[in-house]
Amino acid sequence: xxxxxxxxxxxxxxxxxxxxxxxxxxxxxxxxxxxxxxxxxxxxxxxxxxxxxxxxxxxxxxxxxxxxxxxxxxxxxxxxxxxxxxxxxxxxxxxxxxxxxxxxxxxxxxxxxxxxxxxxxxxxxxxxxxxxxxxxxxxxxxxxxxxxxxxxxxxxxxxxxxxxxxxxxxxxxxxxxxxxxxxxxxxxxxxxxxxxxxxxxxxxxxxxxxxxxxxxxxxxxxxxxxxxxxxxxxxxxxxxxxxxxxxxxxxxxxxxxxxxxxxxxxxxxxxxxxxxxxxxxxxxxxxxxxxxxxxxxxxxxxxxxxxxxxxxxxxxxxxxxxxxxxxxxxxxxxxxxxxxxxxxxxxxxxx
Amino acid sequence: xxxxxxxxxxxxxxxxxxxxxxxxxxxxxxxxxxxxxxxxxxxxxxxxxxxxxxxxxxxxxxxxxxxxxxxxxxxxxxxxxxxxxxxxxxxxxxxxxxxxxxxxxxxxxxxxxxxxxxxxxxxxxxxxxxxxxxxxxxxxxxxxxxxxxxxxxxxxxxxxxxxxxxxxxxxxxxxxxxxxxxxxxxxxxxxxxxxxx
Numbered sequence: 001x002x003x004x005x006x007x008x009x010x011x012x013x014x015x016x017x018x019x020x021x022x023x024x025x026x027x028x029x030x031x032x033x034x035x036x037x038x039x040x041x042x043x044x045x046x047x048x049x050x051x052x053x054x055x056x057x058x059x060x061x062x063x064x065x066x067x068x069x070x071x072x073x074x075x076x077x078x079x080x081x082x083x084x085x086x087x088x089x090x091x092x093x094x095x096x097x098x099x100x101x102x103x104x105x106x107x108x109x110x111x112x113x114x115x116x117x118x119x120x121x122x123x124x125x126x127x128x129x130x131x132x133x134x135x136x137x138x139x140x141x142x143x144x145x146x147x148x149x150x151x152x153x154x155x156x157x158x159x160x161x162x163x164x165x166x167x168x169x170x171x172x173x174x175x176x177x178x179x180x181x182x183x184x185x186x187x188x189x190x191x192x193x194x195x196x197x198x199x200x201x202x203x204x205x206x207x208x209x210x211x212x213x214x215x216x217x218x219x220x221x222x223x224x225x226x227x228x229x230x231x232x233x234x235x236x237x238x239x240x241x242x243x244x245x246x247x248x249x250x251x252x253x254x255x256x257x258x259x260x261x262x263x264x265x266x267x268x269x270x271x272x273x274x275x276x277x278x279x280x281x282x283x284x285x286x287x288x289x290x291x292x293x294x295x296x297x298x299x300x301x302x303x304x305x306x307x308x309x310x311x312x313x314x315x316x317x318x319x320x321x322x323x324x325x326x327x328x329x330x331x332x333x334x335x336x337x338x339x340x341x342x343x344x345x346x347x348x349x350x351x
Numbered sequence: 352x353x354x355x356x357x358x359x360x361x362x363x364x365x366x367x368x369x370x371x372x373x374x375x376x377x378x379x380x381x382x383x384x385x386x387x388x389x390x391x392x393x394x395x396x397x398x399x400x401x402x403x404x405x406x407x408x409x410x411x412x413x414x415x416x417x418x419x420x421x422x423x424x425x426x427x428x429x430x431x432x433x434x435x436x437x438x439x440x441x442x443x444x445x446x447x448x449x450x451x452x453x454x455x456x457x458x459x460x461x462x463x464x465x466x467x468x469x470x471x472x473x474x475x476x477x478x479x480x481x482x483x484x485x486x487x488x489x490x491x492x493x494x495x496x497x498x499x500x501x502x503x504x505x506x507x508x509x510x511x512x513x514x515x516x517x518x519x520x521x522x523x524x525x526x527x528x529x530x531x532x533x534x535x536x537x538x539x540x541x542x543x544x545x546x547x548x
Binding site: 008010011012015017042043046047049050051053054055056057058059062063065066067069070073 | 371375378379382383386387390391396399400403404405407408411412476479480483494497498499501504519522523526527529530533534
């Protein structure tokens with residue numbers, strides 16, 4: 001081995017990586033070459049010095065810093081993993097839960113009429129008008145008087161309800177029947193006793209008829225009274241309805257009295273009742289009615305259908321059965337727990 | 352296939368299984384070595400510490416891909432070497448301390464002093480560190496891994512993706528350069544001989 005080779009293999013010799021044969025050759029050469037010997041010694045010292053250098057110490061919070069950096073990179077994925085992993089298990093379960101919730105919500109929505117109705121966008125009633133033949137959506141001002149029949153318009157702003165204590169319809173009917181009886185008695189007295197059989201019979205018929213009507217009215221009044229007594233919750237509901245301002249609508253009609261009678265007959269069909277009826281100037285009639293709020297739209301739609309152009313036979317006799325109106329009004333079961341509203345209907349003659 | 356002799360194999364498997372706390376012992380075990388490599392390659396302690404932390408973070412997220420084809424330590428050194436060598440190449444050129452210092456100022460010894468005693472002098476240590484920093488990076492990293500961190504030739508070859516002959520050659524050249532720089536300390540006034548092969 002020569003000096004060049006000896007120097008070339010010196011590092012490996014120091015690191016004990018030379019094969020045994022070369023080690024022997026190098027050591028033999030070094031024994032005879034002082035220069036190479038010195039080179040190897042210098043190299044040995046150099047390596048020794050390098051190995052003795054101070055170990056560089058990391059900062060005390062090195063581990064914490066590493067953990068913090070790992071956290072910063074894993075946080076979004078942790079949330080993802082918590083929500084969706086294992087994917088084969090969680091994703092189908094979450095999808096099924098979402099579907100069930102959606103079905104349940106839709107089921108509740110369609111099963112609850114109030115929700116459905118509240119979700120509907122109400123049509124502005126001032127754009128509707130009622131005519132005898134077909135509804136027309138024209139403003140009141142633009143219509144001719146002859147065309148303004150059975151026109152219903154909401155009055156804006158709604159007039160304050162005139163809820164002065166008025167005798168109820170039942171009481172009014174009682175009073176009317178009493179007066180009818182009084183009149184029958186007067187007639188018989190004035191005509192003397194006994195009046196002619198025919199006259200007396202007429203009087204009796206009138207009296208009996210009046211009594212029949214009064215008894216019929218009494219029955220209605222009793223039913224109403226029974227209804228009031230049987231539904232204590234209704235009182236609270238009525239109180240709530242009374243505390244709010246009633247919505248006011250104006251109805252143009254040819255026959256104010258007939259319209260009023262038909263409305264009165266129509267109300268029970270929608271679970272409503274007449275609260276007050278009072279005469280107003282210019283041959284107007286003011287009705288204050290109360291009915292379930294969710295039936296309002298139907299009731300107002302039914303008002304549009306009221307035809308006052310011809311009098312029903314029962315209307316001429318003064319009965320307030322309202323059978324024609326009943327035939328056109330949709331029949332549905334009443335919900336006793338529904339909130340109620342009050343409407344103020346001004347019936348205005350179509351002059 | 353994981354080498355059966357990997358002393359870190361059990362911890363690595365735990366981390367791969369989702370036990371994050373098993374990574375802490377690995378950080379504590381190798382932080383000095385990684386810090387030393389990064390510090391001597393980059394020449395800036397603060398930068399080196401930041402890079403060393405990033406090395407462990409990279410290792411944590413890459414462990415799922417680690418198949419055990421090499422020792423964990425070798426794999427970690429590979430990440431370290433690549434990170435260091437890729438980090439701020441321009442800054443590494445700026446750290447040519449030979450030019451900045453106007454040449455390495457040799458510390459003159461009396462020739463009879465024990466070199467190891469000289470290491471106790473902070474000035475000598477600083478000069479030696481700076482001398483290491485002047486080496487070309489390819490030789491510097493081999494020298495650091497072998498003579499400072501004590502890795503074997505095979506580990507160095509695996510970590511850096513080099514042939515054994517390349518490791519041997521670069522190491523020998525790096526040692527000779529260091530030797531030349533501190534030759535005056537051992538034998539002042541001695542002629543500088545071209546020992547480079």
